[in-house]
Amino acid sequence: MRTPLAWIAALAIIPITVHCSSPDYIEIDDPTAAVSPTPRGSATSSPGPAGDAGGAGSDATNAPGDGAPTGDAGDCPTGDAVARAAGHCYVLFREELEWATARDRCAALGMHLATLTAASENDVVRALVPTSDLPFTTPRSWIGASDVAVEGSFVWVTGEALSFTAWASGQPDNGGEEDCATIARGGSWDDHECTRKHSFVCERD
Numbered sequence: 001m002r003t004p005l006a007w008i009a010a011l012a013i014i015p016i017t018v019h020c021s022s023p024d025y026i027e028i029d030d031p032t033a034a035v036s037p038t039p040r041g042s043a044t045s046s047p048g049p050a051g052d053a054g055g056a057g058s059d060a061t062n063a064p065g066d067g068a069p070t071g072d073a074g075d076c077p078t079g080d081a082v083a084r085a086a087g088h089c090y091v092l093f094r095e096e097l098e099w100a101t102a103r104d105r106c107a108a109l110g111m112h113l114a115t116l117t118a119a120s121e122n123d124v125v126r127a128l129v130p131t132s133d134l135p136f137t138t139p140r141s142w143i144g145a146s147d148v149a150v151e152g153s154f155v156w157v158t159g160e161a162l163s164f165t166a167w168a169s170g171q172p173d174n175g176g177e178e179d180c181a182t183i184a185r186g187g188s189w190d191d192h193e194c195t196r197k198h199s200f201v202c203e204r205d
């Protein structure tokens with residue numbers, strides 16, 4: 001048997017061994033626990049905050065500063081940002097959805113995905129596009145044009161033909177299988193795969 005003094009010496013020299021047997025350290029009964037506080041701490045905190053950070057970060061980035069002025073859109077439907085042009089209301093929803101889901105969401109609210117028939121409308125809507133659209137480097141929102149029915153023939157969700165367009169250079173390119181139109185903050189359009197997820201702009205005529 002060791003004397004108490006020997007135990008104290010052992011405590012100082014090989015704490016892990018002592019932890020396992022000493023009642024004073026009963027809370028650390030797993031030898032691996034004695035060396036794992038830091039890894040454990042990061043293991044429990046990293047996935048959550050790190051995973052959330054992307055979403056929360058994008059929300060935080062989006063929240064302040066962007067979106068068009070709402071002062072002239074008082075009687076428009078409520079959304080995450082609202083603007084008015086030519087008597088129509090344009091309402092941004094930051095929730096990122098597939099194009100068809102976004103289309104249906106607008107319809108459920110008595111609106112339709114935005115149909116842009118003039119540069120002035122395009123300017124109003126592009127200003128609504130959030131500043132972040134992770135993982136995409138160029139923030140974009142869905143608008144109401146698609147060529148789902150006939151490849152290469154884009155039409156508005158209202159059935160109207162596209163009298164005005166603002167396609168980016170080289171677009172629409174149907175890259176992969178892209179049938180749904182997005183608008184970037186810069187105002188240019190690009191067809192994307194409809195199953196990608198973007199914020200979206202609804203319009204009330």
Ligand SMILES: [Ca+2]
Nearest residue numbers: 147174178179
């Ligand atoms: Ca297409």
Ligand SMILES: [Ca+2]
Nearest residue numbers: 173178190191
């Ligand atoms: Ca494209």
